[in-house]
Every structure is written in C-alpha cells, then in structure tokens.
Amino acid sequence: MTKTVFSNIINEEIIENRLSNTASTPNAAEVHRIYSKAMQLKGLDTDDISILTAVNDPELLAELYKTAKQIKDIIYGKRMVVFAPLYISNLCGNECLYCAFRAKNKEVKRRVLTQKEIAAEVEILEKQGHKRILLVAGESYPRQGFQYILDAVDTIYATKTGNGEIRRVNVNIAPLTRDEFKQLKAANIGTYQLFQETYHRRTYANVHVAGKKMDYDWRVTAIDRAMEAGIDDVGIGVLFGLCDWRFEMLALMQHIKHLENKFGVGPHTISVPRLEPATGSDISIHPPQPVSDTEFRKIVAILRLAVPYTGIIMSTRETPKMRRETFALGVSQISAGSRTNPGGYAEGESIEDEAQFSLGDHRPLDEIIYDVTNLGYIPSFCTGCYRLGRTGKDFMDLAKPGLIKEHCDPNALSTFLEYLQDYASEKTKQLGLSLIDKVVKEMDDEPRQRSEKMLAAVKSGKHDVYC
Ligand code: SAM
Numbered sequence: 001m002t003k004t005v006f007s008n009i010i011n012e013e014i015i016e017n018r019l020s021n022t023a024s025t026p027n028a029a030e031v032h033r034i035y036s037k038a039m040q041l042k043g044l045d046t047d048d049i050s051i052l053t054a055v056n057d058p059e060l061l062a063e064l065y066k067t068a069k070q071i072k073d074i075i076y077g078k079r080m081v082v083f084a085p086l087y088i089s090n091l092c093g094n095e096c097l098y099c100a101f102r103a104k105n106k107e108v109k110r111r112v113l114t115q116k117e118i119a120a121e122v123e124i125l126e127k128q129g130h131k132r133i134l135l136v137a138g139e140s141y142p143r144q145g146f147q148y149i150l151d152a153v154d155t156i157y158a159t160k161t162g163n164g165e166i167r168r169v170n171v172n173i174a175p176l177t178r179d180e181f182k183q184l185k186a187a188n189i190g191t192y193q194l195f196q197e198t199y200h201r202r203t204y205a206n207v208h209v210a211g212k213k214m215d216y217d218w219r220v221t222a223i224d225r226a227m228e229a230g231i232d233d234v235g236i237g238v239l240f241g242l243c244d245w246r247f248e249m250l251a252l253m254q255h256i257k258h259l260e261n262k263f264g265v266g267p268h269t270i271s272v273p274r275l276e277p278a279t280g281s282d283i284s285i286h287p288p289q290p291v292s293d294t295e296f297r298k299i300v301a302i303l304r305l306a307v308p309y310t311g312i313i314m315s316t317r318e319t320p321k322m323r324r325e326t327f328a329l330g331v332s333q334i335s336a337g338s339r340t341n342p343g344g345y346a347e348g349e350s351i352e353d354e355a356q357f358s359l360g361d362h363r364p365l366d367e368i369i370y371d372v373t374n375l376g377y378i379p380s381f382c383t384g385c386y387r388l389g390r391t392g393k394d395f396m397d398l399a400k401p402g403l404i405k406e407h408c409d410p411n412a413l414s415t416f417l418e419y420l421q422d423y424a425s426e427k428t429k430q431l432g433l434s435l436i437d438k439v440v441k442e443m444d445d446e447p448r449q450r451s452e453k454m455l456a457a458v459k460s461g462k463h464d465v466y467c
C-alpha cells in the first residue's frame with residue numbers, strides 16, 4: 001500500500017506545548033475574559049480553548065454551560081434538526097480495533113444491502129416521517145465498487161411512499177479520491193461527513209492496524225479533497241475515548257483553521273461520538289482514555305463557544321438523559337430512532353451481532369419528537385438551505401450576520417407541522433401544535449408573517465414548503 005504525503009494540517013508539538021503551558025487551575029478573570037469574547041460570536045482561538053479545557057471549578061463550569069446556552073439560543077433558537085442513519089453495508093477491509101465491523105471480527109455477520117433492500121429501509125424511515133438520511137457503510141464495496149454508493153444515493157432519493165420522500169442524503173463513508181468526490185457531489189449529496197477518530201498519530205497507528213485506514217494522512221486530507229471537488233458542506237469529528245480529549249479539541253481546532261484558511265469556510269457540522277461497546281472489540285469496552293460525563297458536557301459547551309456557527313451533532317450513542325442535557329449546551333442536530341445494523345429498520349434491533357455499536361437511546365422517532373417538543377425545541381426536518389444552494393461559504397455569509405434565522409425558523413415550523421399532520425401520534429400532535437402556536441406568537445413581525453403563510457400552506461395540504 002502506498003502512503004500519502006505527510007500532512008502538516010495538525011501540529012502535535014504546538015498542541016502538546018500549549019497543553020503543558022496551560023495552568024491546571026485557570027485564573028477566573030482570564031476565564032471570564034474568554035466567556036465575554038465568546039459572546040461576540042466570533043469564535044475562540046486555540047489558547048482560549050486550551051484554558052477552557054482546564055476549567056473544573058463548579059461556578060466557572062456553570063458559567064461555561066450558561067454561556068454555551070446563550071450562544072446556542074442566539075444562533076439556533078429552539079430548532080433541533082432531526083435525521084436517521086442508514087447503514088447499507090457492514091463489510092469492511094479495515095482493522096479499526098474499536099469497531100464491530102473490522103475485517104477480522106468473526107463475531108459479526110456480514111451484510112451488504114441490495115438496492116431493493118435499501119429501498120425497503122428507506123420506505124420504513126419515510127413512513128416514520130424522516131426527511132434526512134445519513135448513509136453509512138464500511139470500507140469495502142466488492143461487487144460494484146464505489147458505484148454501489150452512488151447507486152444507493154440514487155435509490156434513496158428515488159424511493160417515495162405516499163407523501164414520504166427523502167430530501168437530503170448526507171454520507172459518512174471512507175475517504176475518496178477527488179474524482180470520486182466529484183461523482184458524489186454530482187449524485188446530489190448534502191454533507192460529506194468523516195471523523196478523523198483521533199488526530200494523534202501514534203494513537204491512530206495503535207488502533208488502525210490493517211487496511212487502507214492505516215494511512216493517517218489520506219484520512220486527514222480527505223476533507224480537503226472533498227472541498228476541492230466542490231462539496232462545500234462537510235462534517236468532521238473525533239471518536240472520543242481513544243486519546244486525551246483535550247489534545248483532540250485543540251487538533252480539531254487546527255483542522256478547522258486549516259479549512260477556513262484554505263477554503264474561506266470551515267466545517268458545516270462537528271460530531272462528538274464517544275466510544276460505545278461493540279461486539280468483538282476490547283478497546284470499545286475499555287476505552288484507552290475514557291471521557292467522563294462531565295468532560296463530555298464540557299466538550300460540547302466548549303465547541304459551542306469556539307465555533308458558534310458550526311452545527312453540533314449528537315447521535316443515539318448517548319442516553320436520552322445525556323442527549324437532553326447537551327441540547328442546552330449547543331447541540332443543533334440529533335439522530336433519532338437509529339439502527340446501526342444494515343437492514344435494521346426492516347428487521348429490528350434484535351440482530352445485535354450485525355450492529356456497529358450498542359445504542360444509548362432506543363426510542364422510536366415519535367417518542368423522541370415528543371420529548372424534544374416537551375423540552376420546548378422545534379424538531380426540524382428542513383432541507384431548504386441545501387436545496388436552494390445555501391451551502392458552504394454562502395451559508396456562513398448568511399448565518400454570521402444572523403440572517404439565516406429568517407429562513408430556518410419558518411422552515412423548521414413548516415416541516416414540523418408537516419410531520420405532525422402526516423405521521424405523529426395524537427399525543428405528539430397536540431403538544432407540537434401548541435408549541436408551534438406559542439413560537440409563532442413570540443416571533444418578530446417579518447418572520448412571523450412568513451411563517452404564518454407557510455404554515456397555512458401546509459395546513460391546506462401542501463408539502464415541502466420552504467423558503
Ligand atoms: N467506515 C467509514 C469510516 O470508518 O470512516 C464510515 C462509517 S463508520 C461505520 C462511522 C463511524 O463510526 C466511525 O468514523 C467511528 O467514529 C464510529 N465508530 C466506530 N466504532 C465505534 C464505537 N465502538 N463506538 C462509537 N462509535 C464508533
């Protein structure tokens with residue numbers, strides 16, 4: 001296997017120096033200065049973040065959470081974007097020691113869904129009310145090669161059930177060449193998502209012991225290739241539990257700064273998966289550097305301060321309780337009703353031995369929507385920005401002066417109403433309708449008028465109403 005050229009996107013020496021020069025108990029005045037800076041919504045630099053990782057004083061921590069909540073409220077309001085992952089194959093040529101899909105794991109049954117089986121999964125998700133899918137696969141496409149993924153994206157968009165349709169397909173698959181990324185873009189995907197897992201080279205080498213994924217540089221440069229190929233909505237992330245989370249936070253920032261400097265825009269989303277137990281993986285059961293619940297809350301809150309306009313995704317790896325807590329700290333997108341075994345929506349979660357990792361939140365979509373609504377958030381199935389070309393830098397240019405809210409709030413309400421009318425249980429519908437009323441009444445004139453018009457259109461039976 002040929003190795004890619006050494007990449008200098010991440011400078012470990014700078015990170016190590018910064019962390020070792022950060023006082024173990026930061027000065028309160030310094031921390032307050034950083035909180036005030038964060039409230040200007042222009043983000044933080046790596047020094048600030050390094051200091052925040054060391055905050056343990058209960059009062060300062062409470063202020064961190066409060067600041068994160070304020071920023072989240074200003075930028076994202078009460079919206080919470082909802083999606084479902086769709087695992088199409090668990091066949092994989094890599095040996096990632098934390099993953100049940102790793103090539104040598106004999107405890108997992110392999111399954112590559114046919115296009116017909118993919119369509120059957122999509123129908124189930126559509127009948128639940130989903131509009132956004134994250135396609136996920138292991139790194140091995142034996143029969144049709146990469147065309148398998150392109151066909152899967154086409155199948156998902158082409159599958160319709162009554163009023164049900166998938167309007168945005170995001171993709172989480174192994175790094176591609178620039179040409180393949182161009183084909184993925186032409187297939188009309190939303191976000192391309194890829195987690196570096198760990199930015200720490202030595203740790204990376206220890207846990208990726210065979211297959212293409214051993215090549216750290218091919219992976220860390222993948223987002224560059226995606227953006228060069230024209231995919232301007234990209235998602236990055238770290239698999240927390242492999243290495244010191246403080247190191248990962250600073251490295252994540254270096255990656256973001258690199259993208260901002262090179263492309264004028266950073267990632268659209270950041271994911272924060274924590275290691276969960278996976279069949280046939282000791283590491284997943286005994287994480288080398290476990291991240292406690294308090295540290296996890298800190299990670300989400302610090303990210304909210306550091307990159308205010310980048311969405312934070314919380315998956316069903318976490319428990320309902322932890323998910324609820326992090327909504328207030330900055331999370332803006334959640335998966336719901338997830339299965340991590342290919343065919344899992346049609347055949348159920350019981351086929352544990354085909355799943356990638358065990359879930360913390362097993363509730364069906366309607367129950368999660370009820371819960372989110374009950375907390376005062378508006379579940380959003382909106383896909384407007386991407387379909388109107390408001391992606392990448394165009395999205396950020398609207399988001400930064402606060403203009404995106406004029407679209408997001410009405411779009412969240414109209415797609416939520418569509419869900420309530422077409423799919424919700426009576427209990428969820430009643431709760432949702434009263435939340436919509438309340439939110440509309442509290443809006444400023446212009447967005448309220450726009451929302452009322454859009455909601456009236458949905459009430460009259462129109463679908464897919466967005467601005
Ligand atoms: N195979 C592709 C790859 O590795 O990039 C994409 C799909 S992989 C199934 C998606 C993500 O699942 C990985 O990037 C990793 O972060 C996460 N993952 C793997 N094992 C996990 C575990 N035990 N607990 C939590 N997340 C895990």
Ligand code: SF4
Pocket residue numbers: 092093094095096099100101102103137138139174213
């Ligand atoms: Fe394969 Fe991805 Fe799992 Fe690694 S994380 S074994 S590449 S599916």
